[in-house]
Amino acid sequence: MTQIGASLLEQLLGADGGYRGPRVDCGDGHSARFVGYRTKTITTVLGAVTVRRGYYHCADCGHGVLPRDDELGVADASLSPGLRKITAVAAAAAPFAAASTLLAELAGIRLGTKRIERSAETDGAAAADRQTRESAAICRGEVTVLTPAEQPVPDKLYIAIDGTGVPMTAAAVAGRAGKGPDGRAHTREVKLAAVFTQTAVDDEGRPIRDPDSTSYVASFATVGDFAPLAAAEATRRGAEQIRQLVVLGDGAAWIWNLATARWPHATPIVDLYHAREHLHALADLLTDPLGPDHDQWLQARLADLDTGDIEHLVTTTETLLPTLDPTLAASTAKALGYFTTNAHRMRYGYFRDLGLFVGSGVVEAGCKTVIGARLKQSGMHWNIPGATGIIALRSLQASNRFDTIWTHPHNQTNIA
Numbered sequence: 001m002t003q004i005g006a007s008l009l010e011q012l013l014g015a016d017g018g019y020r021g022p023r024v025d026c027g028d029g030h031s032a033r034f035v036g037y038r039t040k041t042i043t044t045v046l047g048a049v050t051v052r053r054g055y056y057h058c059a060d061c062g063h064g065v066l067p068r069d070d071e072l073g074v075a076d077a078s079l080s081p082g083l084r085k086i087t088a089v090a091a092a093a094a095p096f097a098a099a100s101t102l103l104a105e106l107a108g109i110r111l112g113t114k115r116i117e118r119s120a121e122t123d124g125a126a127a128a129d130r131q132t133r134e135s136a137a138i139c140r141g142e143v144t145v146l147t148p149a150e151q152p153v154p155d156k157l158y159i160a161i162d163g164t165g166v167p168m169t170a171a172a173v174a175g176r177a178g179k180g181p182d183g184r185a186h187t188r189e190v191k192l193a194a195v196f197t198q199t200a201v202d203d204e205g206r207p208i209r210d211p212d213s214t215s216y217v218a219s220f221a222t223v224g225d226f227a228p229l230a231a232a233e234a235t236r237r238g239a240e241q242i243r244q245l246v247v248l249g250d251g252a253a254w255i256w257n258l259a260t261a262r263w264p265h266a267t268p269i270v271d272l273y274h275a276r277e278h279l280h281a282l283a284d285l286l287t288d289p290l291g292p293d294h295d296q297w298l299q300a301r302l303a304d305l306d307t308g309d310i311e312h313l314v315t316t317t318e319t320l321l322p323t324l325d326p327t328l329a330a331s332t333a334k335a336l337g338y339f340t341t342n343a344h345r346m347r348y349g350y351f352r353d354l355g356l357f358v359g360s361g362v363v364e365a366g367c368k369t370v371i372g373a374r375l376k377q378s379g380m381h382w383n384i385p386g387a388t389g390i391i392a393l394r395s396l397q398a399s400n401r402f403d404t405i406w407t408h409p410h411n412q413t414n415i416a
């Protein structure tokens, strides 16, 4: 059946030989001259088909122009757009070798591991590149986002931000310092923003995330280059229309610098579970001085934290400082710095009364499902362009925007 289909498709494609007159625009403003016909084999979901199409040459640029390839979406690609989409779905879901087996088992399509990797990473990288350019344009106000007419309009929009390490090849981390025993980096950080909305609270006043409302952007970029990606995503999700904007993160300084610069009107909230971990670490420091009072002291400070009374937490702890040896006093004061710095982001009692989320679990889960589950499998080592492509495919898929990759003119050019 597929052989018959391939034969029909080949005849269908052959009906247009791609001759567009004696001269065509080369794409750079010059005129390219018709030279003759060239053949190309394209692998499709039905198998290989050979197409013969007009070939033009631009004397100014010195390169060939094949109008038919652009129309068919096969310029610089040997797979048809339909097969590339299937390949990207498989390669986003599973390691390349497993994706190859999946395609063979499910669709009878035999593609080598390298071809799958190259095709999926190329299409993913193109999508990432387009997202970067589009985000910059949104931030400059050159592109206006039309938000969907949701009924009812969500009440709260959350931007939850986190980072996670992806294991890299030696070449991709050459010369970078790391935290490991050899002092060399083995991973690169991917920054991830998970954007979701919340409208309702449950019977006990706890917030409920709107179903299917989470979208993701992820990148290896520096904070400076990640900022427009995250900002544009928030704008796409209606940050300018929704009443209450919240930024959730752990204590990492870069997150709060970004939040202050981009969303000064948002309510910033430090993840309660990170704050509790810091408090446990502080209590561990004070194990000896507190002696038998340790557990009771910790419970009282956890209660301070839960209500958001950071001043009480800090002043109570500071009363211990004069009794401590200088080294311990210094490390205790340093540990308290986390709480004083973030005090206004830790008003948990107040936030809870407003029915707000106080944990960044959504973005931490995103780090695991969007990034970790595919990119951090045992024995994997990535380079930046390859990982960027797969991360883009997975982020867009998790955001229910996978189809936007394939409907865009980058692979489907209209006939002029």
Ligand SMILES: [Zn+2]
Binding pocket: 026, 027, 028, 029, 030, 031, 058, 059, 060, 061, 062
């Ligand atoms: Zn030219």
